[in-house]
Amino acid sequence: MNEILKSIGENGLVPVVKIDNAADAVPLGKALIEGGLPVAEITFRTDAAEQAIKNIADELPEILLGAGTVLSVEQAKKAIAAGARYIVSPGFNPKLVEFCVKNNIAITPGCGNPTDIEMALEYGLNVVKFFPAEALGGVSAIKAMGAPYTMIKFIPTGGVNDKNLMDYLSLPNVFACGGSWMVKDDLIKTGNFTEISRIAREAVGIMLGFDLAHIGINCVDAESSLATTKQFAEIFNFALKEGNSSNFAGTGIEVNKSMGLGKNGHIAIKTNSIQRAVAFLEKRAVEIDMNTAKKNPSGQMVAVYLTQQIGGFTIPLLEKI
Ligand code: 3PG
Numbered sequence: 001m002n003e004i005l006k007s008i009g010e011n012g013l014v015p016v017v018k019i020d021n022a023a024d025a026v027p028l029g030k031a032l033i034e035g036g037l038p039v040a041e042i043t044f045r046t047d048a049a050e051q052a053i054k055n056i057a058d059e060l061p062e063i064l065l066g067a068g069t070v071l072s073v074e075q076a077k078k079a080i081a082a083g084a085r086y087i088v089s090p091g092f093n094p095k096l097v098e099f100c101v102k103n104n105i106a107i108t109p110g111c112g113n114p115t116d117i118e119m120a121l122e123y124g125l126n127v128v129k130f131f132p133a134e135a136l137g138g139v140s141a142i143k144a145m146g147a148p149y150t151m152i153k154f155i156p157t158g159g160v161n162d163k164n165l166m167d168y169l170s171l172p173n174v175f176a177c178g179g180s181w182m183v184k185d186d187l188i189k190t191g192n193f194t195e196i197s198r199i200a201r202e203a204v205g206i207m208l209g210f211d212l213a214h215i216g217i218n219c220v221d222a223e224s225s226l227a228t229t230k231q232f233a234e235i236f237n238f239a240l241k242e243g244n245s246s247n248f249a250g251t252g253i254e255v256n257k258s259m260g261l262g263k264n265g266h267i268a269i270k271t272n273s274i275q276r277a278v279a280f281l282e283k284r285a286v287e288i289d290m291n292t293a294k295k296n297p298s299g300q301m302v303a304v305y306l307t308q309q310i311g312g313f314t315i316p317l318l319e320k321i
Contacts, residue, residue, distance in 0.1 A: 004086050004106040005127050005175075007064055008155070010279035011039045012169065012207050014088075014178035015200065016068055016157060017188070018043050022051035024188050029060040031193035032183075035200025036280065041088055041178065043068035044075050050082050057083020066106075073099045080105060088178075090131050092116040097123050108155055112136050117149050127153045127175050134159025139167050146173040162199075165206055169272065208277050213270035213318050216246065216254040218262065225257040261305075263312035274301050274319045281306070292316075 001009075008014060015032060017040050019025055025042070032040060040063055042053050049067070056063050066086040067079030073096055076087050086106035089096055093109065100107035101123050110131040111117045120128050130142060133156035137144075142154050156168050157178030168174050182199050186192075219225040229247035233240040238250030246256045260266060271277040278288050278301075287307035294303040306315040 001127075002106045004064070005108070007279075008039070008066075008086070008108075009127075009153075009175045010276055011037065011064060012176045012273070012276045013037055013182070013200075013203055014039055014041050014066070014155065014157070014176055015182040016041050016043060016178050016180045017052075017183045018045050018180065018185055019048050019052045019188060020046050021189075022048040022055055024191070025052035025055040026059050027191070027193050028183065028188055028196065029056045029063050031196040032200050033060065033062065035182075035197040036204045036284070037182070037200040038062050038283070039064040039066075040183075041066040041068040042084070044071070044079070045069050050078050053079060053082040053084050070096065072096065076100060076105070088129055090129075092119050094119065097125070101125070110157075111154075114145065114148070117145065117152055120152070121149075126151050127155065129178065130154040130156045132158030133168070134164075138164070139171065142168070142171055142173060146171070149173075162203060162206055165203065166209075166272070169207060204280065207272065208280060209270075209272040209320065210277070211270050211320075212252075213268035214248075214252050214254050216256055216260065216262075216266040216268065216313075218256050218259045218265045220259060222257040225255045229253070229255045260314075262309050262314035265312075266314040266316055267310070268316045268318050270318045270320045272320055274304060274317055277317055278304065288317075 032038060042049050053067060056065050065084055066088055067084035068088040070076050070087045070089050076096055087100055088108050090110040092111055097107055097109050108127055108129045111120055111128040153173055153175035155176045155178055160177045160179040161181040165177055168177050182203050183196055187196050219228055225247050229240055229249045232238055232249035232253050241248040246254050248254050289305050289307045292305040293301050296302050302319045304317050
């Protein structure tokens with residue numbers, strides 16, 4: 001897959017921006033970076049779009065910068081010349097798609113029905129925008145379209161917000177979600193970039209859904225593991241479950257039958273998406289030891305350790321199931 005598209009999928013969220021004053025572009029970009037979401041789709045809905053793209057491309061190259069509401073080849077050329085790295089259109093415009101495909105420019109055209117999707121397939125595309133998502137039937141429409149079009153991934157946009165975000169992102173054929181709720185017009189106009197950072201951080205938090213999975217305690221041998229597990233099980237009435245290399249008291253306490261990797265044990269953190277969590281953590285200079293990655297039979301990563309220990313504990317990330 002095209003690297004830009006891959007990166008959109010790993011980021012998982014695409015803030016759709018309408019900017020009236022190009023001078024707001026860089027502060028907005030900085031706010032998104034601060035919120036842990038270095039992605040922006042600047043829409044050609046205002047005269048400032050081209051200059052806004054240029055300002056961000058020049059000053060904040062770490063932003064995954066795209067141009068949205070691109071309605072013509074002409075606009076696409078302007079957007080790319082200004083520094084946009086991908087093109088988004090609300091509908092399926094064959095001329096625009098052909099231009100992008102021929103010139104190796106990533107494009108996610110809006111597709112709202114099977115006919116649009118089949119046109120996208122004709123052009124070799126397998127990631128499309130689903131717009132306007134909520135008005136077209138939202139989650140159930142995407143589920144239904146996933147049946148015949150198993151090769152297509154969607155970026156639902158239009159009516160997506162913090163409340164329904166996970167309904168979309170938990171669908172296997174949803175590639176990422178777009179929306180303006182993270183970058184509201186009035187916040188940009190009033191220069192309230194702190195609030196934009198907060199909303200972006202909140203959206204990333206919802207998407208990743210980091211939470212404590214369990215704590216793993218190291219013990220020297222099977223006997224001491226069982227004794228320790230029993231203590232927790234008896235005192236708190238947790239169900240005791242014996243395993244091969246460890247025992248569990250409830251779901252939150254694991255007791256290893258040997259001195260496992262961490263000095264004290266491990267603290268497992270679960271997330272909605274390991275793939276996205278890894279991309280997010282690496283951007284924040286948190287190293288992941290990819291040699292520890294465990295995959296399920298379909299090749300999807302389901303567990304991986306941070307390289308560092310925290311407080312004498314190794315930190316495995318687990319995908320929520
Ligand atoms: C778009 O162009 O992608 C939409 O206008 C964004 O929709 P939203 O404002 O409902 O998020």
